[in-house]
Structure formats: structure tokens, C-alpha cells
Amino acid sequence: MLKSQSERKIRQDKLAKLIALNPMATDNELAASLNVSISTVRLDRALMGVPELRERIRTMAQTALSKLQSLSPSEVIGELLDLEPDKWALSVLQTAKDMAFRFTDIVSDNYVYSQASSIAVAAIKAANVIIDSMRGEYKGHAHVGDVLIARAKVGVNHEGRKIVSVRTRVGDKEIFVGRFIIEVIEA
Amino acid sequence: MLKSQSERKIRQDKLAKLIALNPMATDNELAASLNVSISTVRLDRALMGVPELRERIRTMAQTALSKLQSLSPSEVIGELLDLEPDKWALSVLQTAKDMAFRFTDIVSDNYVYSQASSIAVAAIKAANVIIDSMRGEYKGHAHVGDVLIARAKVGVNHEGRKIVSVRTRVGDKEIFVGRFIIEVIEA
DNA sequence: TGAGATTTTAGCACCTGGTCTTAATACCTC
DNA sequence: GAGGTATTAAGACCAGGTGCTAAAATCTCA
Numbered sequence: 001m002l003k004s005q006s007e008r009k010i011r012q013d014k015l016a017k018l019i020a021l022n023p024m025a026t027d028n029e030l031a032a033s034l035n036v037s038i039s040t041v042r043l044d045r046a047l048m049g050v051p052e053l054r055e056r057i058r059t060m061a062q063t064a065l066s067k068l069q070s071l072s073p074s075e076v077i078g079e080l081l082d083l084e085p086d087k088w089a090l091s092v093l094q095t096a097k098d099m100a101f102r103f104t105d106i107v108s109d110n111y112v113y114s115q116a117s118s119i120a121v122a123a124i125k126a127a128n129v130i131i132d133s134m135r136g137e138y139k140g141h142a143h144v145g146d147v148l149i150a151r152a153k154v155g156v157n158h159e160g161r162k163i164v165s166v167r168t169r170v171g172d173k174e175i176f177v178g179r180f181i182i183e184v185i186e187a
Numbered sequence: 188m189l190k191s192q193s194e195r196k197i198r199q200d201k202l203a204k205l206i207a208l209n210p211m212a213t214d215n216e217l218a219a220s221l222n223v224s225i226s227t228v229r230l231d232r233a234l235m236g237v238p239e240l241r242e243r244i245r246t247m248a249q250t251a252l253s254k255l256q257s258l259s260p261s262e263v264i265g266e267l268l269d270l271e272p273d274k275w276a277l278s279v280l281q282t283a284k285d286m287a288f289r290f291t292d293i294v295s296d297n298y299v300y301s302q303a304s305s306i307a308v309a310a311i312k313a314a315n316v317i318i319d320s321m322r323g324e325y326k327g328h329a330h331v332g333d334v335l336i337a338r339a340k341v342g343v344n345h346e347g348r349k350i351v352s353v354r355t356r357v358g359d360k361e362i363f364v365g366r367f368i369i370e371v372i373e374a
Numbered sequence: 375t376g377a378g379a380t381t382t383t384a385g386c387a388c389c390t391g392g393t394c395t396t397a398a399t400a401c402c403t404c
Numbered sequence: 405g406a407g408g409t410a411t412t413a414a415g416a417c418c419a420g421g422t423g424c425t426a427a428a429a430t431c432t433c434a
Contacts, residue, residue, distance in 0.1 A: 008410075024245070026391065037412050042392085052392055054241065054419090057248050058211075064251030077297070109318045110264070110304055114297040131296045133324035141317065195381075213420065224383050229422080239421055241390090 011036065012044050023056045077114040078150060085125035086154050086162075091115060093148040100144050107142040112168055112176050115150050120164040120180040123152040128185040132161055136178030146170045160184065198223070199231050210243045264301040265337060272312035273341050273349075278302060280335040287331050294329040299355055299363050302337050307351040307367040310339040315372040319348055323365030333357045347371065 011034055018030055027045070031038045045052070051059075078093030093115045101108040113136070121129055142148055148168055155163040161183050168176035198221055205212060205220055214232070218225045232239075238246075265280030280302045288295040300323070308316055329335055335355055342350040348370050355363035 024248075028391080039412050040410085043411080046394095054244075054391070057241075057244055061211075061244050061248035061251060064248060106317070110297065110301040113300050113304070117297055117300070130293070130328065131325050135322040137320035138318055215420085226383050226385095227381085230382080233422090241420070 008044075011040075012048055015041065015044050016048065016050070019050060019056070023060055024053070026053055077111065077118050078148065080119070080122055083123060085123070087123070088154065089119050089123035089152045091119045091122070091150050091152075093150070095142060095144055095146050095148060097144055105144045107144060107146065107148070109138060112138070112142065112148065113178075115148055116152075116166040116168055116176060116178050117180065119150050119152045120166050120178075120182060123154050123164055124162060124182055124184065126184040130183045130185060132181040132183045134178060134180045136176060138176050140170075140173055140175040142170045142175050148175070150176075195231075198227075199235055202228065202231050203235065203237070206237060206243070210247055211240070213240055264298065264305050265335065267306070267309055270310060273310070275341065276306050276310035276339045278306045278309070278337050278339075280337070282329060282331055282333050282335060284331055292331045294331060294333065294335070296325065299325070299329065299335065300365075302335055303339075303353040303355055303363060303365050304367065306337050306339045307353050307365075307369065310341050310351055311349060311369055311371065313371045317370045317372060319368045319370045321365060321367045323363060325363050327357075327360055327362040329357045329362050335362070337363075 014034060015030060018025060018033055025033075027038050027041045031041045034041065050056075078091040081090045081092055083089035093111065095107045095111065099107050099111045116136070117131065117134070121131065148170060150166055150168040152164050152166045155165060158181070161181050164180045164182055166176070166178045166180065167174060168178075201221060202217060205217055212220075214225050214228045218228045221228065237243075265278040268277045268279055270276035280298065282294045282298065286294050286298045303323070304318065304321070308318065335357060337353055337355040339351050339353045342352060345368070348368050351367045351369055353363070353365045353367065354361060355365075
């Protein structure tokens with residue numbers, strides 16, 4: 001009894017992995033991979049609460065799609081909380097697992113950058129703006145799950161360009177400081 | 188005959204739009220929306236070569252997933268063409284419509300940045316690296332469809348940090364120059 | 375107005391990848 | 405060899421289709 005129970009456990013673990021690896025696998029294929037009958041696979045799935053193929057595909061399509069949709073307005077990375085045009089802006093970005101750098105739990109730098117760059121642009125009143133140059137420094141790291149708070153301040157004009165400085169922090173720890181020189185193009 | 192043919196055409200256009208809008212709609216629902224029988228919907232679908240619901244969902248799931256997967260390993264944005272560890276690296280990034288800034292056909296700065304940052308990191312041999320700071324300048328703009336070529340050069344050590352300079356160009360026009368200071372963490 | 379063509383609809387058998395239930399069989403343990 | 409668990413098989417059913425045939429509705433034009 002002990003032995004068979006652990007065998008079952010092992011099989012179910014394998015099943016979970018197989019499905020995670022390839023959610024498009026039918027019970028038939030899974031049964032073949034595990035060298036058991038379809039019935040067993042179905043039983044295991046039922047016990048584990050794993051939905052059927054079509055259901056898996058459906059939810060995959062939906063979540064993937066919504067992720068894509070929420071991702072592609074990449075312009076505004078982070079949520080714009082408040083702004084006073086040509087003066088300042090404030091945005092927050094909730095970080096998630098998929099923003100991690102490699103196998104760490106540190107948030108990848110380009111998310112920090114993207115939030116900073118988009119809020120710098122958002123802070124400018126004009127519609128036609130272009131980032132001319134920037135300079136930045138990472139002073140610490142955000143971890144997955146942290147909320148990044150970026151604050152942009154629009155500084156002086158400099159030969160038709162505006163200087164926007166952005167400071168990003170997690171809690172009260174500053175993790176990024178940057179200056180963007182933004183060109184405003186007259187329409 | 189003319190009239191009915193055009194009616195059919197109109198219905199098929201509507202059908203196509205309905206499906207594009209909501210690929211998860213069953214023939215049943217489509218029939219109800221168009222006020223025709225299921226048979227008609229199936230016939231139209233067959234004539235138009237539109238696959239069935241499950242097929243649509245399957246391809247949706249796959250393409251959305253592959254997009255996400257190609258997007259989320261945001262570490263390597265662009266394709267790494269060649270590299271000599273701790274010396275230099277070369278990557279190309281094919282730009283697309285969804286990388287555009289606002290309503291322009293100019294490639295959004297964060298794609299340029301991301302490619303640069305990821306190649307800078309890739310050029311370093313060590314596994315545990317962290318971007319300490321960076322400085323960059325945009326010298327021109329890439330347009331949707333352009334191929335961005337980024338070349339990273341690993342420079343001298345500087346107090347345990349490495350300086351990597353990245354130049355990005357489109358054709359022979361330089362659009363970005365940046366320097367990343369990267370910290371190597373001993374494991 | 376009515377024959378002929380086209381379009382729409384209905385009906386039926388079949389398919390896949392499941393569901394749920396019941397029952398038989400295999401296997402292990404004591 | 406009995407008892408209990410684990411596995412498998414078998415049968416009925418379901419959704420959302422395909423593919424085919426045939427009937428009904430509608431249009432067109434002489």
C-alpha cells in the first residue's frame with residue numbers, strides 16, 4: 001500500500017509536469033507517456049483538479065491574450081497616478097514574476113527604465129516629443145512583487161529641450177535616478 | 188440573384204468581423220447574431236475557409252503564447268548574432284508595428300534601450316551580473332520595420348565593475364550610443 | 375405566371391476529446 | 405486466501421463541430 005501510494009504520487013507529479021510543459025496534450029498522449037491507461041490519467045486529473053484539454057486551451061488563449069493586450073500599450077508602463085503637465089508626474093508599477101531577471105527574483109532593468117521613460121514623456125504637455133538622450137543610475141534593486149513608484153519632475157528648458165528627472169523607489173528605498181532630455185517638436 | 192449575392196457577401200463580411208472580434212463564438216451564437224440558421228453559418232464559414240471554434244482557440248492560444256514567450260524572455264531582446272565573451276557582442280532586432288511610439292511610426296525608445304541593455308549584459312561572461320548605472324544618448328530614430336543592429340564592446344574593469352559600451356544603428360545611421368556600468372557578483 | 379436556378383435550412387450519421395458511472399480485474403499486504 | 409486499494413474497461417452521454425443529402429424558400433427572367 002505504501003509503495004503503490006508513492007508510485008501514484010510520483011505519477012501524478014509527472015502528469016502535472018507533462019501538462020505544464022505541454023498543455024496541449026490529450027489524455028491519450030499523456031496516457032502513452034506515462035504508460036498507463038486513459039482511465040488512470042482521467043482519474044488522476046480528476047483527483048488533482050486539472051481541467052480537460054479544451055478547458056486548458058481556452059484559459060491559455062484567454063490569459064495569454066489578455067496579457068498581450070495589457071502588455072502592448074507598452075507606452076504607459078506602470079499606472080499614471082497623477083500629473084501636472086510640464087511640472088511633474090507620478091506612476092506606480094506592480095511588478096510580477098515574469099519581470100524577473102534570469103532566474104533571480106530581481107526585477108529586470110528594462111522595466112525600471114521603461115516606467116521611467118514613459119513617465120518622463122507623459123509629464124511633458126506637448127504631443128510630439130522625442131527622447132533625445134538620457135542618463136541613469138541604478139542604486140538598488142527591486143524584487144518581484146515590489147511596487148515601483150516613479151516620480152518625474154520637469155526641469156528647465158535647455159535650447160528647446162526639456163530636462164525631466166525621474167526617481168524611482170520601492171518603499172523609501174531609491175532604486176533608480178535618471179535624467180531624460182526630451183525634445184519637443186512643434187507640429 | 189444580384190441582390191441575394193450581395194446580401195450573402197454582406198453577411199459573410201459581418202461574420203468575419205464577428206469572429207475577428209470574438210474568436211470564442213460558437214456557430215450557434217454566430218447564427219443568432221446574424222439571424223440565420225446554423226447551417227448557413229457553417230456553409231459561410233466553409234466557403235470563407237474560416238476554421239471551427241476549437242481550431243480558432245487552439246491557434247489563438249499558440250500564437251499568443253509564442254508571442255508572450257518571445258516577448259517575455261525580455262532578457263534577450265533582439266537576436267544575439269555573435270559574441271566573444273567579455274569582449275563584444277552583436278544583436279539584431281527586427282522592429283514591428285506594435286513597437287511604435289504613440290501614433291507615429293517611430294520605434295519606441297524602450298525597445299532600443301532593452302536591446303542595448305540586454306546585449307550589454309549578454310556580453311559579460313559571468314552569470315551573476317547587475318546593471319549598476321548607465322548613460323545613453325539617442326542620436327536618431329528608427330522607424331517601424333527597421334532592423335536595429337546593436338554592438339556591445341566590453342571595456343576596462345573599473346573597481347570590480349565592467350564598462351560596456353553599446354552602439355545601435357539602422358543601416359549605417361547611428362541612433363543610440365550608451366554606456367552601461369555592470370557589476371559582476373561573485374557566486 | 376411559372377420554370378429554373380440559387381440560397382437557405384433541416385436532418386442524419388459521424389468525429390474528437392472529453393464527462394460520469396459501474397463493474398471487473400490486478401496487485402499488495404497481512 | 406481474504407480484504408483493500410489501484411487500475412482498467414465498458415457504456416451512455418455531451419459539445420461543437422464535419423460532411424452529406426434533400427427539402428424548402430427565394431430570386432430571376434423570359
